[in-house]
Amino acid sequence: MARRFADIAAPDPDADWSLPGWLYTDPEYHAVELARVLRPSWQIVCHQNDVADPGDFHTIDYLGESVIVVRGDDRRIRAFANVCRHRAMRLVEGPRGCARKFVCPYHAWTYETDGRLSGVPMRRDYPALQLEEHGLAPVEIELWHGFVFVRLEGDGPSVAAMMAPYDAQIAPYRIEQMHALAPVRLRARAVNWKNVGDNYSDNLHIPVAHDGLTRLFGKSYAIEAHPYVDKMSGQIVDRPSDNPWERFYQTHLPPVDHLPAANQRLWLYFKLWPNMAFDLYADQIDFMQWLPLSPTTSVLREMTFALPDDRRAMTLVRYANWRINRVVNAEDTWLIERVQQGMASHSYTAGPIGRSEVCLRSFARKIRERIPEARLHRPPAPGWSRR
Structure with a gap:
């Protein structure tokens, strides 16, 4: 198993310990983590091709906020809080849609797709109202290789800066040109959000808990960690698997002309700080983020994208990919719920953490840097976050 160790500027006195268990259950700590880790983080919403025409919008709901990503009449993509400036009514429902204007269903205040407030019934009844000051509240947005990300607050690194170490590896996949294969899927999980991410980049459990991946990758599975992104990868081996779907994928994966030879049978995984991951295959790309609902529950938000390809072999291979990863996801769900x-x-x-567990070390380090109390193996007295 190949490994690459993260470059660390200064030694972490707790580097040999995992994050303690109380961080995965404690309500007071959870509230601090939402404020210091999740609210200042980037979150994927959709692909630019999901909002291809003026008025097309996608939404994301997390941390008590709802955000609209919409393409305006000027074809620019913007993000706004899904909140009317009058009485805080939610403007749109559902994950996606198209609207030439956003009309509040409560009192019919009307907003343009660029966020401007353009219509107020009984406008003269509001002596303090200035239309230009009551447009939709903007949310920070970034486009990276065609994918649309939003951030509620903060001034940390951009998605492009975080992913810069791997930009050259990602470029050949032409993900800017991809389209969604299916609607966004939401799956509830009875786990703290960190348990999902910890498991995603845990290298040691692959040969123990994932027979299918072990059959597909052999001994090629490798991991490495950069400051804001983890990379995992495995090459599909030539030895035919005993599992029919794995063997079908191995046998029938068609060539993808724009990919280098080394990427034709490569499964490439990236985990982006703090709670997103995307899996690059020759046939498609899967995005996943794990959004906290409570200290002990979360929801997985999943999306799949691919380049247009009407070859029958590609259609069937994508189905085989789904069948393979459905088993992997079930295995991981069983694991993380028991953890x-x-x-x-x-x-x-807290448990000892191995030197080879570079991704877990990198994540734990960033949590401890933002919340020093995360170094404590037992929870402090209640009220610590207010002192």
Whole structure:
């Protein structure tokens, strides 16, 4: 198993310890984590081709906020809070749609797709109202290789800066030209959001818990960590698998002319700080983010994209990919739900972390930098976050 160790500017005194269990269950800590880690983070919403025409919009709901991404009449993509400036009514429902204007269903205040407030019934009844000051609240937005990200607050690095170490590896996939294969999927999980991410970049569990991936990759699985992104990868081996869907994928994956030879049978995984991942295959790309609902529950938001390709072999291989990864996801769900239960045990504090577990070390380091109390193996007295 190949490994690459993250370059660290200064030694972390807790580098040999995992994050303690109380961080996965404690409500007070959870509130601090939302404020210091999740609200200042970038979150993927959709692909630019999902909002191809003026008025097309996608939404994302997380951390008590709802955000609209919309393409304006000027064809520019913008993001706004999904909140009317009058009485805080939600303007649109559902994950996607098209609207020439946003009309509030409560009192019919009307907003243009560039966020301007353009219509107010009984306007003269509001002596303090200035239309130009009551447009939709903007949300920071970034386009990266065609994907649309938003950030509620903060001034940390851009998505492009975080992903810069791997930009050259990603470029051949032409993801700017991709289109969605299916609507956004939401799947609830009875786990703290960090347990999903920890498992995603945990290299040691692959040969133990994922027979299918082990059959597909052999001993080629490798990991490495950069400051804001983890990379995992494996080459599909030539030895035919005993599993029919794995063997079908191995046998029938068609060539993809724009990819280098080394990428034709490469499964490439990236985890982007703090709670997003995308899986690059020759046939498609899967995005996933794990959004917290409570200290012990979260929701997986999943999307799949691909380049147009009407070859029958590609259609069938994409189905085989889904069948393979459905089993992997079920295995991971079983694991993380039981880890979550263990995190609630008073017998567990923090576990030793191996030198090879570079991705887990990198994530834990960033959490401890933002929340020093995360270094404590036992929770401090209640009220610590207000002192």
